[in-house]
Amino acid sequence: VQAEAAAEGIGGWREEWLEACERSYPKVYRALVAMGASDEDASDAVQDAFEHALREERPAHRPEGWLFVVACRAWKRRRWRDRIFRPIGALARAIDGRRSDGEIDLLVELQRLTERQRSVVVSRYVLGLSQREIAELLDIAPGTVAATAHQATALLRERLTGGRR
Amino acid sequence: MTEEHDVHLQRAFDERLMRVLPPPRKAPHRRSVHRGAALAATVLMTTAVLVFVADVNRTADAAGESCADVLAKVEVWFEAVKNGTTDQQMEFKRRTAELIGTSCPAKGATPEVNLPSKAEALVDARAKVEQRQNTSPGCQAVEVEIRKWAEANPSPSRETLIAFKFRANKLLEEACR
Numbered sequence: 001v002q003a004e005a006a007a008e009g010i011g012g013w014r015e016e017w018l019e020a021c022e023r024s025y026p027k028v029y030r031a032l033v034a035m036g037a038s039d040e041d042a043s044d045a046v047q048d049a050f051e052h053a054l055r056e057e058r059p060a061h062r063p064e065g066w067l068f069v070v071a072c073r074a075w076k077r078r079r080w081r082d083r084i085f086r087p088i089g090a091l092a093r094a095i096d097g098r099r100s101d102g103e104i105d106l107l108v109e110l111q112r113l114t115e116r117q118r119s120v121v122v123s124r125y126v127l128g129l130s131q132r133e134i135a136e137l138l139d140i141a142p143g144t145v146a147a148t149a150h151q152a153t154a155l156l157r158e159r160l161t162g163g164r165r
Numbered sequence: 166m167t168e169e170h171d172v173h174l175q176r177a178f179d180e181r182l183m184r185v186l187p188p189p190r191k192a193p194h195r196r197s198v199h200r201g202a203a204l205a206a207t208v209l210m211t212t213a214v215l216v217f218v219a220d221v222n223r224t225a226d227a228a229g230e231s232c233a234d235v236l237a238k239v240e241v242w243f244e245a246v247k248n249g250t251t252d253q254q255m256e257f258k259r260r261t262a263e264l265i266g267t268s269c270p271a272k273g274a275t276p277e278v279n280l281p282s283k284a285e286a287l288v289d290a291r292a293k294v295e296q297r298q299n300t301s302p303g304c305q306a307v308e309v310e311i312r313k314w315a316e317a318n319p320s321p322s323r324e325t326l327i328a329f330k331f332r333a334n335k336l337l338e339e340a341c342r
Contacts, residue, residue, distance in 0.1 A: 022190075029187035034178070039188070047191050106181040124170070125178040131168055146169070153171050160177055 017059040024064035031126040048074035064127045065137045109159045117152035304341035
């Protein structure tokens, strides 16, 4: 019975996994917003990721990283649907809505990075993952993560603080 | 691997994202609600379309076949005279106006063409009932039902009569196959 329960994850890893996912929710939501998702899109994408988490067969090492990657995929799928179904005007309004009056906004500056740079920086500074963990999650070489992080950090530093460290 | 970490950037992220407040998480089966709404919308639209089609058919039937015939003739005739002389086209217009005027009801007016009188409709219904006397019990039950209705409504309105005829025919078709 214990073996079966362990296999099912009852009273064991599954509950811990889902609790860990719940705890990561605010971080993952903010990470999605930092990636450029609207409030509604971020909420929906994280929700999709949670539905995947319920069906997951084994726990991931870092729930926040796992949720982030799955939510990003869900968000991308949604963006494709929106490109087809949502009027262009609505999309333009959603993007403009993020800009504040003349203020240099971190979220706006993040949108000027490439998608990979953005993913790496957000994973590093919002989710707090190490470069090795980022490499595993995004399925890219650790050296590429280090280089991407370096470039993206330098760009953001330049734009936000004028190059001061 | 060197772990580059910019403290200023970390602070900028923390400060900016603190202003982003995550909404309470939704219930896990939110999608089924969307699916339910989509299903309800589909059913509603299908029903509306069916009602509309039924209404169009009823109106067309009430207007009579002669109207449809005339329109078909006019269409064919138009094809023949559209490249003809002015006189031919004037003649076409005049004849068309006459034909449509006598065959199709005016817009908004209740059509009178081919509409059976109340007495005729009742006789017709009774004749149908009599024709089917040696039929199945289900069929006979429907016939009894029709007879009862006819007796209970000696002077129905035109709309009620048309609706009744449709319903009676349908029921008889189903029960007396």
